[in-house]
Amino acid sequence: MSLIDVREVIKHYGGIRALDGCTMAFEEGAINGLIGPNGSGKTTLFNVLTGYERPDGGAVHLQGEDITAFTPDKVFARGVGRTFQLTRVFQRLTVVENLHVAAQRTGGFRAELSRWSSGSERARAKEVLDFVGLTRLAAEVAGNLSYGQQKLLEFAAIMIAEPRVILLDEPAGGVNPTLLSHLASRIQALNAEGTTFVVVEHDMEFVMGLCHRVCVMHQGRALCAGNPEEVRADPMVLEAYLGTDMRPMEHADVEVR
Ligand code: ADP
Numbered sequence: 728m729s730l731i732d733v734r735e736v737i738k739h740y741g742g743i744r745a746l747d748g749c750t751m752a753f754e755e756g757a758i759n760g761l762i763g764p765n766g767s768g769k770t771t772l773f774n775v776l777t778g779y780e781r782p783d784g785g786a787v788h789l790q791g792e793d794i795t796a797f798t799p800d801k802v803f804a805r806g807v808g809r810t811f812q813l814t815r816v817f818q819r820l821t822v823v824e825n826l827h828v829a830a831q832r833t834g835g836f837r838a839e840l841s842r843w844s845s846g847s848e849r850a851r852a853k854e855v856l857d858f859v860g861l862t863r864l865a866a867e868v869a870g871n872l873s874y875g876q877q878k879l880l881e882f883a884a885i886m887i888a889e890p891r892v893i894l895l896d897e898p899a900g901g902v903n904p905t906l907l908s909h910l911a912s913r914i915q916a917l918n919a920e921g922t923t924f925v926v927v928e929h930d931m932e933f934v935m936g937l938c939h940r941v942c943v944m945h946q947g948r949a950l951c952a953g954n955p956e957e958v959r960a961d962p963m964v965l966e967a968y969l970g971t972d973m974r975p976m977e978h979a980d981v982e983v984r
Pocket residue numbers: 740743744745763764765766767768769770771772
């Protein structure tokens with residue numbers, strides 16, 4: 728059963744067809760992977776799904792509800808959380824202050840967020856910090872964290888709201904292997920509790936090891952979808968990646984700090 732349905736979505740920027748009749752579905756309860764060469768429209772699709780961009784055509788449904796014209800706050804209130812390709816945390820606030828800001832935002836939607844747990848915002852912040860393993864850095868200024876730790880913090884801030892689906896835009900970029908496997912284990916643990924994920928990622932080992940289903944984008948459309956093995960073996964996928972700066976079958980050894 729699909730949680731998110733994308734139907735013939737079009738988004739043009741001047742002459743650039745970022746989304747060009749994009750149709751795909753993300754399964755409820757699954758870790759869905761979304762891959763594709765640079766510029767294939769993955770981030771634009773996330774922007775459309777979360778209300779940051781209004782499409783020029785087509786529709787997005789969340790569990791049967793048409794959310795195409797929703798604002799970001801309204802999509803968020805429906806239980807859709809996201810991270811950004813360029814991590815957005817408040818650099819001058821401490822780790823725990825970042826979570827309190829997230830909790831306040833969530834508090835504003837408490838009536839609408841059905842899965843909001845009981846207990847204070849403070850308790851929830853502590854719970855989430857423990858979960859991602861940043862408790863010892865709670866009092867640290869976020870700007871002093873490594874890039875990977877900032878990504879974990881952004882993830883923690885999303886978790887505060889207990890979204891039913893979390894969209895992650897390149898969570899592995901610039902994250903060292905240790906933090907990366909930690910992040911993967913946190914995604915799996917949340918997924919085991921029922922949270923659906925859509926993960927955009929260039930790191931193929933990460934995607935293929937983590938995702939139950941993978942959808943491949945190319946030039947603003949869905950090229951194919953299937954389980955990781957099917958997608959990996961699909962000649963269309965290899966062809967789509969040819970001539971791009973991406974190396975789909977290799978591990979990107981990027982490490983920051
Ligand atoms: P991906 O995330 O798959 O790398 P994007 O969704 O970021 O791809 O971009 C898809 C295409 O749309 C690219 O050609 C990109 O340059 C273009 N694009 C994305 N956002 C904008 C924008 N705000 N203005 C103009 N062009 C954009």
